[in-house]
Amino acid sequence: MARIDICVCTFRRPYLAETLRSIARLDAAGHELRVIIADNDQTPSARPLVEELRSALSWPVTYIHAPAGNISIARNACLDAADGDFLAFVDDDEVVTPGWLRALVETAEATNAAAVLGPVRAVYSADAPRWMAEGDFHSTLPVFVNGAIRTGYTCNVLIRWSVPYRGIRFDRALGKSGGEDTAFFYQLTGLGGAIGYAPEAIVEEPVPADRATMAWLVRRRLRYGQTHGMLLGGSRPKALAVVGAKISYCCIMTGLTAFSPIARRRNWLRAVLHMGVFGGVLGMRQGVHYGQLA
Structure with a gap:
């Protein structure tokens, strides 16, 4: 049986409880588990909640204070503390x-994948x-390119x-803007690691009111695109030409699907994603999305 560290990074989020x-209700399948919680706040604000729930978990719990306001610091603290055969990441707003x-x-x-x-x-x-729920704009799934997954995310992964792979770390320069997970998994695949997919390994994430807006979706897609553009290699003029063509196509499709509330928005978000890639290729600075300290 494997030794597995389940890692949760948190920042002032009561939903961590x-x-x-939900982790306490896991089917451990005979594996040896440990839960690592990295608190990214300036002060150890999550410690009381973790101590309160420690007895509800059947496995050891390691609490780490990893300040402050930079998600890469917290993620790297989990990596530094992990000593199992596998480690898993899940977010503090998920079950x-x-x-x-x-x-x-x-x-x-079954696949010998480096990550799943x-x-x-x-x-x-x-x-x-209604259009948002029917179109399911917030669920996260891997992106396959020519049958393979080139990069990943940390909201539901086993590594x-x-x-x-033990030598890879999350880029602190991306710890406030986001995209640190994308960059991490590009490093993993760059070392020859394959990324697999387990469709039955389901995590659920409630969508709060402040994220149930088109404006939030636009900001998120733009940031995704900026990260991918920043990490693109090869000729910059060629990349800009290809991305420019994709932006034009998606804008045209947005117009052609103007009367469909779901398709119109989906096509526009694709256009925004490619706009972000365009900006990323040009080196445009990303905004701050994580760890706003009061």
Whole structure:
């Protein structure tokens, strides 16, 4: 049986309690588990909640104060503390399903993948816009390019914690803007690691009111694009020409689908994504999205 560290980075989020309660209900499948919580606040604000829920978990809990306001610092603190055969990341605004970890590990063992992604299923409230819920704009799934997954995300992943992957760390320069997870997994695949997918390893994420807006989706897609553009190699003029063509195509499709509330928005968000890639290729500075300290 494997030794697995389940890592949760947190920043002033009471929903962490629900995340930990869901971890307590996991089917461990005989594996040896430990939960690592990295608190990214200036002060150890999550410690009382973690101590309160420690007894609800059947496995050891390691609390780390990893200040401040930079998600890469917290993620790297988890990597530094991990000593299992695998480590898993899940966000502090999500709940895992009982079979989540079993599905990730089974896929990793069957495929020998360096990392395995699972789906993040958005849960919309009753007052969310109808087009948003029907189009499911917030769920997270891996992107396949020519049948392979080139990069990943940390909201639902299992990583094989062995050489050479143990040497990878999250870029602190991206710890406030986001995109640190994309860059991390590009490093992993650059070392020859394959990324697998376990569709049964489901994590659920409620969509709060402040994220249930088109403006939030636009900001998120723009940032995704900027990260990918920043990491693109090869000829800059060629990349800009290709991305420019994609922007034009998506804008045309937005116009052609103007009467469809879902397709129109989906095409516009694709255009925004490619606009972000264009800016990333040009080296435009990303905005701050994480760790706003009062």
